[in-house]
Amino acid sequence: MALALRRKLHESVVYIDRDSAPRIIPSGEDFLLEDLPVGTRVIYPKPPIKGLPNREAAIRYAINHPLDCDPLYAQLEPGMRVTIALDDISLPLPPMATPDVRQTVLEILLDMLASHGVTDIHIIIANSLHRKMTPAEMKRMVGAKIFDEFYPDRYYNHDAEDPDGLVFIGETQHKEPLRINRRAAESDLLIYVNINLVPMDGGHKSVAVGLCDYESLRAHHEPQTIRDSDSYFDPQRSALNHKVTRLGKLVDRTLNVFHIETALNNRMYTGQMDFLLKNEDDFTSFDRMKFEAVRFAMSKMPRAAKRKLLHSIPAQYEMIACYAGRTEPVHEKILQKNFEQYSIPINGQCDILITGIPHISPYNVNSILNPLLVQVMGLGYFHNMYRGKPLLKKGGVLILHHPCYDEFDHEFHPSYIEFFNRLLPETRDAFTLREKYEREFAENPSYIQMYRRGHAYHGAHPFFMWYWGENGRQHVGRVIVAGAENAHVPEILGWERADNLQEAIAMARSYMGRSAEITMLHQPLIAVCEVE
Amino acid sequence: MRAAAFYDLEGTLVRTNLVHTLGFYARNQPGLWRSFKKSAATLLSIPLFAITDQYSRQVFNTLFFKRYRGETEDRLRFFADELFEKVLKPAVYPGAFELIAKSRQLGLRQVVVTGALDISVAPLMKYLGIDDYVANHLEFVNGVATGRLLPPVLASATKASWIREYAEREGINLNDSYAYSDSISDLPMLSVVGHPAAVNPDFRLRQTALHHHWPILDLR
Numbered sequence: 036m037a038l039a040l041r042r043k044l045h046e047s048v049v050y051i052d053r054d055s056a057p058r059i060i061p062s063g064e065d066f067l068l069e070d071l072p073v074g075t076r077v078i079y080p081k082p083p084i085k086g087l088p089n090r091e092a093a094i095r096y097a098i099n100h101p102l103d104c105d106p107l108y109a110q111l112e113p114g115m116r117v118t119i120a121l122d123d124i125s126l127p128l129p130p131m132a133t134p135d136v137r138q139t140v141l142e143i144l145l146d147m148l149a150s151h152g153v154t155d156i157h158i159i160i161a162n163s164l165h166r167k168m169t170p171a172e173m174k175r176m177v178g179a180k181i182f183d184e185f186y187p188d189r190y191y192n193h194d195a196e197d198p199d200g201l202v203f204i205g206e207t208q209h210k211e212p213l214r215i216n217r218r219a220a221e222s223d224l225l226i227y228v229n230i231n232l233v234p235m236d237g238g239h240k241s242v243a244v245g246l247c248d249y250e251s252l253r254a255h256h257e258p259q260t261i262r263d264s265d266s267y268f269d270p271q272r273s274a275l276n277h278k279v280t281r282l283g284k285l286v287d288r289t290l291n292v293f294h295i296e297t298a299l300n301n302r303m304y305t306g307q308m309d310f311l312l313k314n315e316d317d318f319t320s321f322d323r324m325k326f327e328a329v330r331f332a333m334s335k336m337p338r339a340a341k342r343k344l345l346h347s348i349p350a351q352y353e354m355i356a357c358y359a360g361r362t363e364p365v366h367e368k369i370l371q372k373n374f375e376q377y378s379i380p381i382n383g384q385c386d387i388l389i390t391g392i393p394h395i396s397p398y399n400v401n402s403i404l405n406p407l408l409v410q411v412m413g414l415g416y417f418h419n420m421y422r423g424k425p426l427l428k429k430g431g432v433l434i435l436h437h438p439c440y441d442e443f444d445h446e447f448h449p450s451y452i453e454f455f456n457r458l459l460p461e462t463r464d465a466f467t468l469r470e471k472y473e474r475e476f477a478e479n480p481s482y483i484q485m486y487r488r489g490h491a492y493h494g495a496h497p498f499f500m501w502y503w504g505e506n507g508r509q510h511v512g513r514v515i516v517a518g519a520e521n522a523h524v525p526e527i528l529g530w531e532r533a534d535n536l537q538e539a540i541a542m543a544r545s546y547m548g549r550s551a552e553i554t555m556l557h558q559p560l561i562a563v564c565e566v567e
Numbered sequence: 568m569r570a571a572a573f574y575d576l577e578g579t580l581v582r583t584n585l586v587h588t589l590g591f592y593a594r595n596q597p598g599l600w601r602s603f604k605k606s607a608a609t610l611l612s613i614p615l616f617a618i619t620d621q622y623s624r625q626v627f628n629t630l631f632f633k634r635y636r637g638e639t640e641d642r643l644r645f646f647a648d649e650l651f652e653k654v655l656k657p658a659v660y661p662g663a664f665e666l667i668a669k670s671r672q673l674g675l676r677q678v679v680v681t682g683a684l685d686i687s688v689a690p691l692m693k694y695l696g697i698d699d700y701v702a703n704h705l706e707f708v709n710g711v712a713t714g715r716l717l718p719p720v721l722a723s724a725t726k727a728s729w730i731r732e733y734a735e736r737e738g739i740n741l742n743d744s745y746a747y748s749d750s751i752s753d754l755p756m757l758s759v760v761g762h763p764a765a766v767n768p769d770f771r772l773r774q775t776a777l778h779h780h781w782p783i784l785d786l787r
Contacts, residue, residue, distance in 0.1 A: 445777055452780040480572070480669040480745065481764040481782040488662050489785055 046082065047379045047562070049314055051075040056315040059326065060391035060536070061558050062436040062518050063404065064341035066311075066330055067391075069536045075553040076385065078426075080312055080560050083300035084376050086353020090136065093357045094143050097295065101360030102368070107144075107293055110224060113152030118222040119144060120246060123162040123192075124172055125397035127232040127299055132349040136297050138178045140228045140357075144295075145181065157218050158190040161227070161245025164252060164493035165398070166447050166486070167192035172401070195248040195493065196483050204289045207281040211254040216246040220290060227362075229296045231369045233377070233561060235267045235276070235419075237296050238366035239283020247282075249477050249495055255279060258465035261505040266419035268563050270370065283362060295359040298372040299352040303559050308348060311559060338440075345394045346401050377563045381426065384566055386551035387543045388427040389536070390417050391558045392437040398492065398500070402444040406524045407451050409437050411500045413514065414507030417556060424566040426554060430512035432543035436536060439519040439528075446490055450482045454497035459527045465505050473498045513546060515539045570743035572670040573730055573756065576681035576688060578749035579766045580663040580695065581655055582787070586616060588687050589634055591650050592643065609634065624722040624752045628682065632705065635684075636714030640707045643686045651690035659695070660767070662786030666747070667695060675745065678733070680726045680756060701729055727755035747784070751775060 051058075057068045058077060071077070087093045098107045111117075121137050124130060141158070148156055158177070160168055173190065174182040182190065193216050194200050202217040219225050219242070227245075231237040244252065255278035261267075263274035270276040286292060304311055308329075310322040318326075333341050356372040358365045396408045396416070404412070413435045418425065427433060443452045458472055473495055476482060482494030508529075516525045517539035519532040526532075533539035544551055556562075577584045586609070593605035612634070619627040635643075667677055679700035681688060692700045704717040719725050734741050742761040746753075751771035757763035765776035766784045776783050 443780070445780070445783060449780075449782045456780065478669070478673055479762065480666050480673065480675075481747075481762065481784055483669050484662055484666050484784045484786065485782055487665065 044382055045380055047079045048381065049077045049079060049316070051077065056318065058315055058555065058557065059311065060389075060436050060555075061311075061393040062391050063438045063440070064338055064345060064394045065333060065438075066326070067436070067518075067536075068326075068330075071389075071555060072540060072553060075389075075555055077555045077557050078379060078381070078560065078562060078564065079314060079557045080301050080303075080562060081376060081379060083302040083353070084355045086300055086302070086355055087357075090139055090354045090357070091143065093354065094140050094295070094297075097357040097359040098143065098147070101293070102358060102364040103361040104293070107226075107359070108147060108151065110291075110293065111148065111151035111153055112223075114155070115153055115223040116155045116221070117148060117153050117157075117224045117226065118219045119156065119158045119226045119228060120161045120193075120216075120219060120242065121158065121176070121228050122230050122236075122241070122245070123160050123165055124168050124176070124400045125165060126230045126236060127350060127352055128397060128400070129303070129346070129348065129350045129395055130175070130400060131299070131352045133175060134178060135176050136230060136299070136352075136354050137176055137228050138181065140295055140297070141177055141181055144226060144228070156185075156189065157222075158185050159216060159219060159246070160192045161241065162192050163245050163247060164195055164249060164486070164496050164499075166490045166492045167194075169490060193246050194487055196487050201248050205285055207285055209278075209281060211251075211278060211282060213243060213251045213282050213285055214248045215242065215251070215286070219246050222290075224291050224293060226293045226295065229294065231296050231298050231366075231373055233268060234270060234370055234373045234563065235273070237369060238270070238276075238280070239286065239362055240276075240279050241294070241362075242286050242290070242292060243279055243282035249493065251282070252499075253473070253477075253495070255282075256499045256502060257469060258502045258505045261502045262509060264419075264506060266421050266425070266506070268419050269422040272422075287362060292362060293359065294362045294365045295357065296365050296369040297354050298356040298369045298376070300355045300376055301561055302352055303350045304348070305351040342394060342403065374563060377561055378422070378565055379562050381564045381566045383552070384424060384428045385426060385431065385554035386428055386547040387432045387434060387540070387553045389434040389540075389553065389555040390436070392435055393558050398496075399444070399447070402447045403442050404437075405443045405448055405451055405455070406439060406441065406528060407455055407497055407500050409435065409439060409516075410528055411503045414504030414511065415500075418504075418507035418510065420556075420560075420562050421564045421566055425510055426564045426566055427511060429510055432513045432515060432547055433507075433511045434515045434517055434536070434539045434543055435530075436517045436539075437519070439516055439521065439524040439532070441521060441524050447492060448497075449485055449491050450476050450479070450494040451492070451497040451500075454501070455527065463529050465502050465508075468498060468501060513543075515542055568738060568740040568743070569674070569676060570745075571676035571678050571734070571737075571739045572667075572745040572747070573760065574677075574679045574697075574746075575726075575748035575750065575753050575756070576679050576691075577683055579747055580660060580667075580679075580786070581658040581691070582660060583654060583658040585631060585683060586613060587654055587658075588650065588683065589631070591654050592635075592638065592646065595646055595649075620752075624682070625720070628703075628716060628720055628722055632703075632716050633714040635705055635712045638712045640686075640705075640710045640712070643684075643705075643712070647686050648690055650687055651694070655688075655691045656694065659691075660786035662784070663695070666784070666786060667697075670745065671696070676737070676739065680721065680729060682721050682726075699733075701733075723752050724755045726753060727759045730756060730759055748772070757781070
C-alpha cells in the first residue's frame with residue numbers, strides 16, 4: 036500500500052502515506068503544519084525552468100527579430116510619437132526582485148528610441164480599473180534613472196475616468212465598445228511591455244483591457260462570460276479570452292502596436308524561504324529549522340507586521356522567454372512557454388479540494404487580503420487552474436484555509452467595503468448585483484475621485500471580483516473555510532466554517548463519503564492541472 | 568425621487584477658511600491704520616479661534632462673527648468680487664471641479680451648506696456651478712453689521728436640519744444623496760445622507776470615517 040502510494044506519476048504530484056511528514060499550509064499571514072489523511076494527493080509547483088543566462092541579450096534579439104512585423108529599429112523615425120505601456124503591479128506576484136524585467140526592457144527600448152531621434156515618449160502603466168501605483172512602486176518597477184527622467188509628466192498611470200484622456204476607437208461586430216487611452220491611441224507607435232505570469236495574462240488583453248475604460252470593460256467582465264469560461268487558464272475555452280481577442284483585433288486594425296512579451300519561471304522564493312516550495316518529505320534538518328524559525332517569529336508578531344514582512348519579500352523569478360512583434364504570434368509563443376512551466380498532468384478529479392489562501396493576490400500588493408479577495412483566490416484563481424476538466428468534481432467540497440478576518444484597506448479598497456457589507460447580505464447572485472448595483476458603484480463620485488486622485492480600485496472593481504468567482508461558485512457544492520476567526524464573514528460569503536483543517540475535512544467527508552478522494556494544492560502554487 | 572450632493576465649503580471644496588475671509592476684509596479697511604489694527608487683531612485672535620472651534624462650533628461662531636461688528640453692508644458687498652478673485656478662486660481644490668462634474672452627470676442637485684457668509688460666497692457658488700446654497704447671514708442695523716448672525720446659524724446640527732427640510736421641500740431622497748465635509752463638526756450633516764464622504768478630513772473625522780467605512784477623499 037505504502038509503496039503503491041509513494042509511486043510518483045509526476046514529480047509535482049505526491050501522495051500522503053502513513054509515515055509522510057505534515058504539510059505546510061499558508062493561511063493568510065501564517066504558516067500552519069497539518070497532517071493530511073493517508074491517500075491525499077498533494078500538488079506542488081513544477082520545478083522552475085532554468086532562466087535565460089543573459090536576459091538583456093534575449094530581449095534585444097526579440098526586438099530585432101520580431102514575429103510577423105518589421106524590427107523595431109526599422110519602424111522608428113525621428114520626431115515620431117511613441118507610447119510605451121507597461122503591466123501594473125498586479126504582475127508578477129509577489130513583485131519580483133529588482134531589476135524588474137520591465138526595467139530591463141525599458142532601458143533597452145529607451146536607448147534604441149533615443150539613438151533613432153525619438154524624443155516624444157510617454158510611459159503609461161496599463162492599470163485599467165486597478166488602483167494607480169504609488170510613486171515608490173513606480174520607481175521600484177522601472178529603476179531610479181528612468182523614474183527621475185520621466186516621472187510625473189511622461190511616466191504615469193492610465194486614468195480610466197479622465198474624459199479628455201480617452202478616445203473611442205470603435206466596436207466589434209458583437210457591439211462591444213472600446214475606448215482607450217488617448218495618448219496611446221494617438222501615438223505613431225504603441226509598444227506594450229508585458230509580463231506573462233499565467234496563461235490568462237498578455238496577448239490582446241494587454242492593450243484592450245489594460246488601457247480601456249469602465250464601459251469597455253463591462254462588456255466582457257460580466258457573470259455570463261465568466262460562467263462560459265472553462266477555464267480562464269485555458270485561452271481556447273475561455274469566453275473572456277474570445278471577447279478580448281475580438282477587441283484586440285479591433286486594436287490591431289486601428290493602432291500600430293509592437294508587442295513585447297516575456298515569460299517568467301516559477302522560482303517564487305529562494306534562500307531562506309525556499310522550503311515553501313519543497314516537498315516536506317524531502318526536508319533537510321536545516322529546512323525544518325528555517326520553517327520553525329519563521330513560524331516562531333511570525334507567531335510573535337502582530338498581523339500588520341507579518342503582512343508588512345511578507346510583502347517585503349520579493350520573488351526571485353527569472354525570465355525564460357521573450358518574444359516581440361505582432362500580438363497574436365508573440366502571445367502564442369509565450370503561452371507555449373507558460374504551459375511548459377505550469378502544466379501538470381493529473382490523474383482524475385477529486386471530491387474534496389484543499390487549499391491554503393496565502394497573503395497575496397493580484398489585487399492586494401502591499402495591502403490586506405480582504406474577504407472578497409479571499410473569495411477571488413479560492414473560487415476564482417485556484418479553481419480555474421485547469422485545462423480540460425476542473426480538479427474538483429462538480430458538486431465537490433472546496434476547503435479553504437484562511438482566518439477570514441473582516442479587514443479592508445480604506446485607501447485601496449473603499450468600494451469593496453460597501454459591496455461586502457451592504458450588497459452581499461442582500462444577494463449573492465452575480466446577475467442581480469450587476470443589474471441592480473454595478474453602475475451605481477461605478478458612477479459613485481466619491482469612488483471615482485478616490486480612483487483618480489488616490490490609490491483606490493475603481494468603484495466597479497468589487498463586482499468584477501465577485502464575477503471572477505462565478506464559475507467556481509456554480510461548480511463547487513460547498514465551501515468550507517477552515518481557521519476562520521469569525522462566523523459572519525463566511526456567512527456573508529455563503530460559506531461554512533470550521534475551527535481547523537481536521538474539522539473541515541471531517542465535515543467534507545460527511546457530505547462526500549468516507550472514501551472521498553482528497554487533493555491539496557500546495558501553496559504558493561501556480562499550475563495548470565491537465566486533468567484526465 | 569431626485570437626489571442631491573451636499574457640500575460643506577471651506578476646507579472641503581476650497582482650501583480657505585472663515586479666517587481668510589475675515590483677514591481679507593481686515594486688510595481692506597478704510598485707512599492704513601485701521602487696516603493694520605484690524606489685521607493685527609485678526610492675527611492675534613487665531614489661537615483663540617482655533618481653541619474655540621475645537622470646543623464648540625456655536626461658541627466659535629459667536630466669537631468669530633463679532634469681528635464683523637461695525638462693517639458696512641455695502642462695503643462687504645463691494646469687496647465680495649475682489650475677495651472671490653483674489654482669495655477664493657485660487658483656493659478651489661483641483662479635485663473639486665471633477666467631483667462636482669461627476670455628481671452633476673449623475674443628475675444630482677448640487678447644494679452647498681456652509682457656515683461662511685452669504686455675501687462672500689455668492690460669486691464662488693456661481694463659479695462652481697452650484698444649484699442651491701445656504702450660508703450664514705450677518706445681522707445689519709441701518710446697513711451696519713452688529714457682529715451677530717441671523718438665526719438659524721448654520722453649524723453642526725443645524726446644517727443637518729436644514730438638509731432635512733430642504734429634502735422634504737424639494738422632493739430629495741436623502742438615502743440616495745451624498746454629503747461631503749472636512750470637519751468632525753459636520754458629522755450630523757454627513758449622517759443624514761446615504762452616501763457620506765470625508766474630504767481632506769481632520770484627524771477626528773478621519774477616525775470616524777474609518778470607523779464607519781466611509782470613503783475618504785483627497786481633493787488637494
